[in-house]
Amino acid sequence: MARILIAGESWMTTSTHVKGVDEFTVHSYVEGVGPLRDALTARGHHVVHLPAHRVPTEFPGDAESLGGYDLVVLSDIGANSIQLSPGVFERGEPGPDRLAALRDWVDGGGAVLMIGGYLSFSGFQARAAFRQTVLADVLPVEMLAEDDRVECPAGAVPLVVDAAHAALGGAGTAWPPLLGYNRVVARDGAEVPALINGDPLVALAPYGSGRAAAFTSDCSPHWAPVAFCEQWPGYADLFDGLVRWLVRA
Template sequence: MLLIGESWFVHSIHQKGFDSFTTSEYEEGGQEFVAALRGAGHEVSHMPAHRIESDFPRVADDLRALADVIVISDVGANSFQLSHATFARSVVEPDRIGMITDFVGAGGGVLMVGGYMTFAGIDGRARWADTTLAGLLPVTVRTRDDRVELPAGVEPKVVGAHAIVAELDATWPPLLGLNRVEAREGSKTLAVAGDDPLLVVGTAGAGRAAAFTSDLSPHWATPAFLAWDGYRPLFDRIVRWLSGELDD
Protein backbone atom coordinates (compact mmCIF):
# COMPACT_ATOMS: atom_id res chain seq x y z
CA MET A 1 0.00 0.00 0.00
CA LEU A 2 1.21 3.50 -0.86
CA LEU A 3 0.15 6.48 1.26
CA ILE A 4 0.58 9.78 -0.60
CA GLY A 5 0.40 13.09 1.26
CA GLU A 6 0.16 13.67 5.02
CA SER A 7 3.11 16.08 5.22
CA TRP A 8 3.57 19.84 5.48
CA PHE A 9 6.00 22.65 6.21
CA VAL A 10 5.17 25.29 8.84
CA HIS A 11 6.70 28.78 8.64
CA SER A 12 6.02 30.83 11.78
CA ILE A 13 6.49 34.52 12.58
CA HIS A 14 7.29 35.29 16.24
CA GLN A 15 6.58 38.89 17.22
CA LYS A 16 8.15 40.06 20.53
CA GLY A 17 7.53 43.74 21.00
CA PHE A 18 9.57 45.66 18.43
CA ASP A 19 11.41 42.54 17.26
CA SER A 20 10.35 39.54 15.25
CA PHE A 21 11.96 36.40 13.89
CA THR A 22 10.84 33.37 11.91
CA THR A 23 11.13 29.63 12.40
CA SER A 24 10.38 26.77 10.04
CA GLU A 25 9.66 23.11 10.62
CA TYR A 26 8.64 20.04 8.68
CA GLU A 27 5.92 17.72 9.95
CA GLU A 28 4.37 14.42 8.89
CA GLY A 29 0.97 13.02 9.85
CA GLY A 30 -0.67 9.64 9.49
CA GLN A 31 1.60 7.80 11.92
CA GLU A 32 -1.38 6.13 13.57
CA PHE A 33 -2.70 5.00 10.20
CA VAL A 34 0.63 3.58 9.06
CA ALA A 35 1.20 1.83 12.39
CA ALA A 36 -2.29 0.31 12.32
CA LEU A 37 -1.88 -1.09 8.81
CA ARG A 38 1.61 -2.40 9.44
CA GLY A 39 0.29 -4.01 12.60
CA ALA A 40 -2.38 -5.69 10.48
CA GLY A 41 0.30 -7.17 8.20
CA HIS A 42 0.33 -4.69 5.31
CA GLU A 43 3.48 -3.46 3.60
CA VAL A 44 3.14 0.34 3.69
CA SER A 45 5.16 2.99 1.88
CA HIS A 46 4.74 6.71 2.51
CA MET A 47 5.34 9.36 -0.15
CA PRO A 48 5.19 12.81 1.50
CA ALA A 49 3.52 15.54 -0.51
CA HIS A 50 6.74 17.34 -1.44
CA ARG A 51 8.27 14.07 -2.73
CA ILE A 52 5.59 13.45 -5.38
CA GLU A 53 7.54 15.29 -8.06
CA SER A 54 10.73 13.28 -7.54
CA ASP A 55 9.44 9.92 -6.29
CA PHE A 56 6.16 9.28 -8.10
CA PRO A 57 6.70 6.71 -10.89
CA ARG A 58 6.92 8.04 -14.42
CA VAL A 59 5.54 4.89 -16.08
CA ALA A 60 2.44 2.86 -15.26
CA ASP A 61 4.28 -0.45 -14.79
CA ASP A 62 6.39 1.08 -12.01
CA LEU A 63 3.26 2.32 -10.25
CA ARG A 64 1.68 -1.14 -10.38
CA ALA A 65 4.90 -2.64 -9.03
CA LEU A 66 4.89 -0.16 -6.15
CA ALA A 67 1.42 -0.76 -4.75
CA ASP A 68 -1.86 -2.65 -4.98
CA VAL A 69 -3.71 0.15 -3.18
CA ILE A 70 -3.04 3.90 -3.24
CA VAL A 71 -4.24 6.14 -0.40
CA ILE A 72 -4.41 9.88 -1.14
CA SER A 73 -4.66 11.92 2.05
CA ASP A 74 -4.59 15.71 2.45
CA VAL A 75 -2.68 16.56 -0.71
CA GLY A 76 -4.12 18.55 -3.61
CA ALA A 77 -4.25 17.87 -7.32
CA ASN A 78 -1.71 20.63 -8.05
CA SER A 79 1.02 18.59 -6.36
CA PHE A 80 0.49 15.89 -8.99
CA GLN A 81 -0.10 18.10 -12.01
CA LEU A 82 2.30 21.03 -11.56
CA SER A 83 5.84 19.74 -11.43
CA HIS A 84 8.63 22.30 -11.41
CA ALA A 85 9.51 21.35 -14.98
CA THR A 86 5.94 21.90 -16.20
CA PHE A 87 5.22 25.02 -14.14
CA ALA A 88 8.56 26.81 -14.58
CA ARG A 89 9.79 25.55 -17.96
CA SER A 90 6.63 24.38 -19.81
CA VAL A 91 8.03 20.85 -20.12
CA VAL A 92 5.64 18.06 -21.11
CA GLU A 93 5.49 15.54 -18.24
CA PRO A 94 3.52 12.34 -17.51
CA ASP A 95 0.05 12.95 -16.10
CA ARG A 96 0.39 11.51 -12.60
CA ILE A 97 -3.33 11.68 -11.84
CA GLY A 98 -4.04 10.06 -15.19
CA MET A 99 -1.68 7.24 -14.20
CA ILE A 100 -3.61 6.70 -10.95
CA THR A 101 -6.86 6.71 -12.90
CA ASP A 102 -5.51 4.09 -15.30
CA PHE A 103 -4.12 2.11 -12.36
CA VAL A 104 -7.59 1.88 -10.79
CA GLY A 105 -9.35 1.21 -14.07
CA ALA A 106 -7.00 -1.71 -14.69
CA GLY A 107 -7.75 -3.35 -11.34
CA GLY A 108 -5.99 -1.31 -8.65
CA GLY A 109 -7.56 0.22 -5.56
CA VAL A 110 -7.69 3.84 -4.42
CA LEU A 111 -8.84 5.46 -1.18
CA MET A 112 -9.26 9.21 -0.88
CA VAL A 113 -9.19 10.44 2.72
CA GLY A 114 -10.61 13.78 3.78
CA GLY A 115 -8.66 16.87 4.80
CA TYR A 116 -8.00 20.49 3.92
CA MET A 117 -6.32 19.44 0.65
CA THR A 118 -8.42 16.51 -0.55
CA PHE A 119 -11.80 16.41 -2.31
CA ALA A 120 -12.48 20.17 -2.81
CA GLY A 121 -10.74 21.27 0.38
CA ILE A 122 -10.29 24.67 1.95
CA ASP A 123 -11.43 27.45 -0.42
CA GLY A 124 -11.76 24.74 -3.09
CA ARG A 125 -7.98 24.69 -3.46
CA ALA A 126 -7.55 20.90 -3.48
CA ARG A 127 -9.03 20.91 -7.02
CA TRP A 128 -9.82 17.19 -7.26
CA ALA A 129 -13.26 17.75 -8.83
CA ASP A 130 -11.91 18.47 -12.31
CA THR A 131 -9.49 15.54 -12.47
CA THR A 132 -9.95 12.21 -14.21
CA LEU A 133 -9.72 10.41 -10.87
CA ALA A 134 -12.80 12.22 -9.57
CA GLY A 135 -14.91 10.32 -12.08
CA LEU A 136 -13.84 7.00 -10.54
CA LEU A 137 -14.51 7.94 -6.93
CA PRO A 138 -17.76 6.64 -5.41
CA VAL A 139 -18.69 10.21 -4.45
CA THR A 140 -19.09 13.49 -6.30
CA VAL A 141 -16.55 16.18 -5.43
CA ARG A 142 -17.61 19.81 -5.15
CA THR A 143 -15.83 22.72 -6.80
CA ARG A 144 -16.10 25.06 -3.78
CA ASP A 145 -14.98 24.81 -0.18
CA ASP A 146 -16.53 21.56 1.04
CA ARG A 147 -15.36 21.51 4.67
CA VAL A 148 -17.86 20.80 7.42
CA GLU A 149 -16.31 21.89 10.73
CA LEU A 150 -17.90 20.18 13.72
CA PRO A 151 -16.11 21.45 16.86
CA ALA A 152 -18.76 19.85 19.10
CA GLY A 153 -18.03 16.50 17.48
CA VAL A 154 -20.22 14.02 15.65
CA GLU A 155 -20.39 10.29 16.26
CA PRO A 156 -20.33 8.30 13.00
CA LYS A 157 -22.94 5.59 12.56
CA VAL A 158 -22.86 2.43 10.46
CA VAL A 159 -25.71 2.45 7.93
CA GLY A 160 -24.81 -0.28 5.44
CA ALA A 161 -24.11 -4.00 5.62
CA HIS A 162 -20.65 -4.83 4.27
CA ALA A 163 -17.61 -6.90 5.18
CA ILE A 164 -15.69 -3.69 5.92
CA VAL A 165 -17.97 -2.68 8.79
CA ALA A 166 -19.11 -6.14 9.92
CA GLU A 167 -18.86 -6.53 13.71
CA LEU A 168 -17.62 -2.97 14.20
CA ASP A 169 -19.47 -0.80 16.71
CA ALA A 170 -22.72 0.63 15.37
CA THR A 171 -21.57 4.06 16.61
CA TRP A 172 -17.94 5.23 16.47
CA PRO A 173 -15.99 7.77 18.57
CA PRO A 174 -16.47 11.40 17.52
CA LEU A 175 -14.89 13.24 14.62
CA LEU A 176 -14.48 17.02 14.36
CA GLY A 177 -15.19 17.55 10.68
CA LEU A 178 -15.26 16.17 7.15
CA ASN A 179 -15.48 17.07 3.48
CA ARG A 180 -19.08 17.26 2.21
CA VAL A 181 -19.74 14.98 -0.77
CA GLU A 182 -22.65 13.06 -2.27
CA ALA A 183 -22.62 9.32 -2.84
CA ARG A 184 -22.83 8.35 -6.50
CA GLU A 185 -25.61 6.15 -7.80
CA GLY A 186 -24.49 2.52 -7.59
CA SER A 187 -22.05 3.12 -4.73
CA LYS A 188 -22.53 1.86 -1.16
CA THR A 189 -22.60 4.20 1.82
CA LEU A 190 -21.37 2.23 4.83
CA ALA A 191 -21.15 4.97 7.47
CA VAL A 192 -22.39 8.52 7.93
CA ALA A 193 -21.43 11.43 10.17
CA GLY A 194 -24.64 13.27 10.90
CA ASP A 195 -26.38 13.55 7.53
CA ASP A 196 -23.15 13.37 5.53
CA PRO A 197 -21.56 10.31 3.91
CA LEU A 198 -18.41 9.29 5.77
CA LEU A 199 -17.40 5.97 4.21
CA VAL A 200 -18.50 5.15 0.66
CA VAL A 201 -17.23 2.36 -1.60
CA GLY A 202 -17.75 1.41 -5.22
CA THR A 203 -16.28 -0.29 -8.26
CA ALA A 204 -14.28 1.67 -10.82
CA GLY A 205 -13.58 -0.11 -14.10
CA ALA A 206 -11.80 -3.31 -13.14
CA GLY A 207 -10.73 -1.76 -9.84
CA ARG A 208 -12.26 -0.49 -6.63
CA ALA A 209 -12.47 2.95 -5.02
CA ALA A 210 -13.40 4.24 -1.57
CA ALA A 211 -13.88 7.61 0.09
CA PHE A 212 -13.40 8.28 3.80
CA THR A 213 -14.39 11.91 4.09
CA SER A 214 -12.85 12.74 7.48
CA ASP A 215 -9.25 12.56 8.70
CA LEU A 216 -7.22 9.45 9.42
CA SER A 217 -5.23 11.54 11.94
CA PRO A 218 -5.64 14.91 13.76
CA HIS A 219 -7.15 17.38 13.59
CA TRP A 220 -10.58 16.03 12.55
CA ALA A 221 -9.76 12.61 13.98
CA THR A 222 -10.05 12.89 17.77
CA PRO A 223 -7.79 11.05 20.24
CA ALA A 224 -10.77 8.83 21.07
CA PHE A 225 -11.21 7.88 17.40
CA LEU A 226 -7.51 7.11 17.00
CA ALA A 227 -7.52 5.00 20.19
CA TRP A 228 -10.74 3.19 19.24
CA ASP A 229 -10.27 -0.57 18.99
CA GLY A 230 -12.10 -0.47 15.67
CA TYR A 231 -9.59 1.90 14.03
CA ARG A 232 -7.20 -0.82 12.89
CA PRO A 233 -9.84 -3.29 11.64
CA LEU A 234 -11.69 -0.49 9.83
CA PHE A 235 -8.76 0.66 7.72
CA ASP A 236 -7.33 -2.85 7.43
CA ARG A 237 -10.59 -4.04 5.89
CA ILE A 238 -10.87 -1.00 3.61
CA VAL A 239 -7.43 -1.74 2.19
CA ARG A 240 -8.11 -5.47 1.90
CA TRP A 241 -11.39 -4.78 0.12
CA LEU A 242 -9.73 -2.32 -2.26
CA SER A 243 -7.07 -4.92 -3.12
CA GLY A 244 -9.73 -7.54 -3.88
CA GLU A 245 -8.73 -9.70 -0.92
CA LEU A 246 -12.04 -9.06 0.86
CA ASP A 247 -15.48 -9.49 -0.74
CA ASP A 248 -18.52 -7.37 0.01
Protein backbone atom coordinates (compact mmCIF):
# COMPACT_ATOMS: atom_id res chain seq x y z
CA MET A 1 0.00 0.00 0.00
CA ALA A 2 1.10 3.57 -0.62
CA ARG A 3 2.59 6.02 1.87
CA ILE A 4 0.83 9.31 1.17
CA LEU A 5 1.43 12.87 2.34
CA ILE A 6 -1.61 15.16 1.92
CA ALA A 7 -0.66 18.83 2.27
CA GLY A 8 -3.43 21.41 2.71
CA GLU A 9 -7.18 20.73 3.01
CA SER A 10 -7.64 22.81 6.15
CA TRP A 11 -8.50 26.42 6.86
CA MET A 12 -9.15 28.96 9.59
CA THR A 13 -12.15 31.32 9.61
CA THR A 14 -12.55 34.65 11.40
CA SER A 15 -16.06 36.07 11.90
CA THR A 16 -17.04 39.42 13.36
CA HIS A 17 -20.41 39.53 15.12
CA VAL A 18 -22.06 42.93 15.51
CA LYS A 19 -24.90 43.20 18.04
CA GLY A 20 -26.13 46.75 18.44
CA VAL A 21 -23.20 48.86 19.56
CA ASP A 22 -21.14 45.84 20.57
CA GLU A 23 -19.04 43.50 18.47
CA PHE A 24 -16.84 40.50 19.02
CA THR A 25 -14.70 38.25 16.84
CA VAL A 26 -14.68 34.46 16.82
CA HIS A 27 -12.34 32.05 15.08
CA SER A 28 -12.75 28.48 13.88
CA TYR A 29 -10.50 25.79 12.44
CA VAL A 30 -11.83 23.30 9.87
CA GLU A 31 -10.27 20.27 8.19
CA GLY A 32 -11.73 19.16 4.87
CA VAL A 33 -9.39 16.22 4.47
CA GLY A 34 -11.74 13.73 6.15
CA PRO A 35 -13.46 12.14 3.14
CA LEU A 36 -10.21 11.65 1.22
CA ARG A 37 -8.18 10.48 4.19
CA ASP A 38 -10.85 8.05 5.31
CA ALA A 39 -11.38 6.64 1.81
CA LEU A 40 -7.66 6.01 1.28
CA THR A 41 -7.09 4.65 4.77
CA ALA A 42 -9.97 2.22 4.27
CA ARG A 43 -8.18 0.91 1.17
CA GLY A 44 -5.08 0.18 3.21
CA HIS A 45 -2.96 3.23 2.40
CA HIS A 46 -0.95 5.02 5.08
CA VAL A 47 -1.95 8.69 5.09
CA VAL A 48 -0.18 11.60 6.81
CA HIS A 49 -2.04 14.92 6.80
CA LEU A 50 -0.05 18.14 6.93
CA PRO A 51 -2.58 20.93 7.63
CA ALA A 52 -2.24 24.18 5.72
CA HIS A 53 -0.98 26.22 8.69
CA ARG A 54 1.89 23.77 9.20
CA VAL A 55 2.96 23.61 5.54
CA PRO A 56 5.28 26.67 5.66
CA THR A 57 7.32 25.16 8.50
CA GLU A 58 7.06 21.41 7.89
CA PHE A 59 6.70 20.64 4.16
CA PRO A 60 9.53 18.29 3.07
CA GLY A 61 12.38 20.17 1.47
CA ASP A 62 14.76 17.51 0.19
CA ALA A 63 14.87 14.07 -1.37
CA GLU A 64 15.56 12.37 1.95
CA SER A 65 12.43 13.71 3.66
CA LEU A 66 10.29 13.20 0.56
CA GLY A 67 11.62 9.65 0.36
CA GLY A 68 9.44 8.69 3.31
CA TYR A 69 6.44 8.82 0.96
CA ASP A 70 5.34 7.27 -2.31
CA LEU A 71 2.95 10.10 -3.21
CA VAL A 72 2.55 13.78 -2.32
CA VAL A 73 -0.96 15.23 -2.66
CA LEU A 74 -1.37 19.01 -2.84
CA SER A 75 -4.95 20.00 -2.11
CA ASP A 76 -6.09 23.61 -1.78
CA ILE A 77 -2.69 24.90 -0.67
CA GLY A 78 -0.93 27.64 -2.63
CA ALA A 79 2.63 27.79 -3.92
CA ASN A 80 3.56 30.54 -1.45
CA SER A 81 2.89 28.32 1.56
CA ILE A 82 5.27 25.69 0.18
CA GLN A 83 8.04 27.93 -1.13
CA LEU A 84 8.12 30.63 1.57
CA SER A 85 9.34 29.18 4.81
CA PRO A 86 9.40 31.56 7.81
CA GLY A 87 13.14 32.02 7.35
CA VAL A 88 12.71 33.15 3.76
CA PHE A 89 9.54 35.21 4.16
CA GLU A 90 10.04 36.74 7.60
CA ARG A 91 13.81 37.04 7.91
CA GLY A 92 15.04 37.18 4.30
CA GLU A 93 17.25 34.14 4.75
CA PRO A 94 17.95 31.96 1.68
CA GLY A 95 16.39 28.51 1.91
CA PRO A 96 15.62 25.51 -0.27
CA ASP A 97 13.02 25.78 -3.02
CA ARG A 98 10.73 23.02 -1.81
CA LEU A 99 8.79 22.92 -5.08
CA ALA A 100 12.06 22.36 -6.92
CA ALA A 101 12.83 19.55 -4.49
CA LEU A 102 9.40 18.07 -5.19
CA ARG A 103 9.97 18.33 -8.94
CA ASP A 104 13.32 16.58 -8.70
CA TRP A 105 11.85 13.87 -6.48
CA VAL A 106 9.08 13.16 -9.00
CA ASP A 107 11.65 13.17 -11.81
CA GLY A 108 13.54 10.50 -9.90
CA GLY A 109 10.52 8.23 -9.50
CA GLY A 110 8.15 9.89 -7.03
CA ALA A 111 4.56 10.90 -7.67
CA VAL A 112 2.44 14.01 -7.19
CA LEU A 113 -1.31 14.64 -7.36
CA MET A 114 -2.85 18.10 -7.35
CA ILE A 115 -6.51 18.32 -6.31
CA GLY A 116 -8.55 21.39 -7.20
CA GLY A 117 -9.68 24.22 -4.98
CA TYR A 118 -9.48 27.97 -4.47
CA LEU A 119 -5.72 27.64 -3.82
CA SER A 120 -4.89 24.98 -6.40
CA PHE A 121 -3.53 25.37 -9.94
CA SER A 122 -3.97 29.16 -10.57
CA GLY A 123 -6.88 29.48 -8.16
CA PHE A 124 -8.87 32.39 -6.76
CA GLN A 125 -7.58 35.61 -8.34
CA ALA A 126 -4.63 33.48 -9.51
CA ARG A 127 -3.33 33.50 -5.91
CA ALA A 128 -2.42 29.81 -5.85
CA ALA A 129 0.31 30.86 -8.31
CA PHE A 130 1.61 27.44 -9.35
CA ARG A 131 1.82 28.58 -12.97
CA GLN A 132 4.93 30.62 -12.12
CA THR A 133 6.73 27.75 -10.37
CA VAL A 134 8.80 24.79 -11.47
CA LEU A 135 5.87 22.51 -10.61
CA ALA A 136 4.15 23.82 -13.74
CA ASP A 137 6.54 21.64 -15.74
CA VAL A 138 5.60 18.54 -13.74
CA LEU A 139 1.80 18.66 -13.85
CA PRO A 140 -0.02 17.07 -16.82
CA VAL A 141 -1.92 20.31 -17.46
CA GLU A 142 -1.20 23.89 -18.43
CA MET A 143 -2.61 26.50 -16.06
CA LEU A 144 -4.35 29.76 -16.90
CA ALA A 145 -2.75 33.12 -16.18
CA GLU A 146 -5.97 34.40 -14.57
CA ASP A 147 -8.47 33.20 -11.98
CA ASP A 148 -9.23 29.70 -13.25
CA ARG A 149 -12.27 28.80 -11.14
CA VAL A 150 -15.45 27.64 -12.85
CA GLU A 151 -18.34 27.74 -10.39
CA CYS A 152 -21.20 25.36 -11.21
CA PRO A 153 -23.78 26.01 -8.47
CA ALA A 154 -26.45 24.00 -10.30
CA GLY A 155 -24.03 21.09 -10.70
CA ALA A 156 -21.97 19.81 -13.62
CA VAL A 157 -21.98 16.09 -14.37
CA PRO A 158 -18.54 14.65 -15.20
CA LEU A 159 -18.13 12.82 -18.49
CA VAL A 160 -16.08 9.64 -18.25
CA VAL A 161 -14.47 8.99 -21.63
CA ASP A 162 -12.30 6.03 -20.63
CA ALA A 163 -14.02 4.06 -17.88
CA ALA A 164 -11.48 1.24 -18.21
CA HIS A 165 -8.51 3.46 -17.37
CA ALA A 166 -6.76 2.09 -14.30
CA ALA A 167 -6.51 5.54 -12.72
CA LEU A 168 -10.30 5.72 -12.36
CA GLY A 169 -10.31 2.59 -10.22
CA GLY A 170 -13.46 1.12 -11.74
CA ALA A 171 -15.59 4.03 -10.52
CA GLY A 172 -17.93 3.56 -13.48
CA THR A 173 -19.51 6.24 -15.64
CA ALA A 174 -22.37 7.54 -13.44
CA TRP A 175 -20.63 10.18 -11.33
CA PRO A 176 -22.58 12.66 -9.18
CA PRO A 177 -22.51 16.34 -10.20
CA LEU A 178 -19.73 18.60 -9.00
CA LEU A 179 -20.21 22.25 -8.05
CA GLY A 180 -17.06 23.67 -9.61
CA TYR A 181 -13.50 23.08 -10.75
CA ASN A 182 -10.27 24.74 -11.89
CA ARG A 183 -10.12 25.20 -15.66
CA VAL A 184 -6.88 23.89 -17.16
CA VAL A 185 -5.63 22.73 -20.55
CA ALA A 186 -4.27 19.21 -21.00
CA ARG A 187 -0.64 19.01 -22.07
CA ASP A 188 0.24 17.26 -25.31
CA GLY A 189 0.49 13.56 -24.58
CA ALA A 190 -1.45 13.68 -21.31
CA GLU A 191 -4.19 11.14 -20.75
CA VAL A 192 -7.60 12.63 -19.88
CA PRO A 193 -10.02 9.84 -18.93
CA ALA A 194 -12.65 12.18 -17.43
CA LEU A 195 -13.94 15.63 -18.42
CA ILE A 196 -16.18 18.28 -16.88
CA ASN A 197 -17.85 20.83 -19.13
CA GLY A 198 -15.43 19.73 -21.84
CA ASP A 199 -12.40 20.59 -19.66
CA PRO A 200 -10.02 18.08 -18.03
CA LEU A 201 -11.28 16.67 -14.74
CA VAL A 202 -8.70 13.88 -14.47
CA ALA A 203 -5.38 14.27 -16.29
CA LEU A 204 -2.33 12.02 -16.09
CA ALA A 205 1.20 11.96 -17.46
CA PRO A 206 4.67 10.66 -16.67
CA TYR A 207 7.38 13.06 -15.59
CA GLY A 208 10.89 11.70 -15.83
CA SER A 209 10.87 8.41 -13.96
CA GLY A 210 7.81 9.43 -11.92
CA ARG A 211 4.17 10.25 -12.52
CA ALA A 212 1.88 13.23 -12.04
CA ALA A 213 -1.89 13.63 -11.99
CA ALA A 214 -4.50 16.35 -11.65
CA PHE A 215 -8.05 16.12 -10.33
CA THR A 216 -9.36 19.59 -11.06
CA SER A 217 -12.39 19.61 -8.76
CA ASP A 218 -12.47 19.22 -5.00
CA CYS A 219 -12.20 16.18 -2.71
CA SER A 220 -14.55 17.77 -0.14
CA PRO A 221 -17.21 20.51 0.02
CA HIS A 222 -17.90 22.94 -1.42
CA TRP A 223 -17.12 21.80 -4.98
CA ALA A 224 -17.48 18.14 -4.00
CA PRO A 225 -20.95 17.91 -2.43
CA VAL A 226 -21.91 15.23 0.06
CA ALA A 227 -23.46 13.17 -2.75
CA PHE A 228 -20.01 12.95 -4.33
CA CYS A 229 -17.57 12.65 -1.44
CA GLU A 230 -19.63 10.78 1.15
CA GLN A 231 -22.56 8.99 -0.50
CA TRP A 232 -21.08 7.86 -3.83
CA PRO A 233 -19.35 4.46 -3.61
CA GLY A 234 -17.17 5.41 -6.58
CA TYR A 235 -15.39 8.12 -4.57
CA ALA A 236 -13.09 5.65 -2.84
CA ASP A 237 -12.64 3.69 -6.09
CA LEU A 238 -11.59 6.85 -7.94
CA PHE A 239 -8.99 8.11 -5.49
CA ASP A 240 -7.66 4.64 -4.77
CA GLY A 241 -7.30 4.19 -8.53
CA LEU A 242 -5.42 7.47 -8.85
CA VAL A 243 -3.07 6.50 -6.04
CA ARG A 244 -2.40 3.06 -7.49
CA TRP A 245 -1.75 4.45 -10.98
CA LEU A 246 0.58 7.10 -9.62
CA VAL A 247 2.67 4.72 -7.53
CA ARG A 248 2.37 1.84 -10.04
CA ALA A 249 0.74 -0.40 -7.42
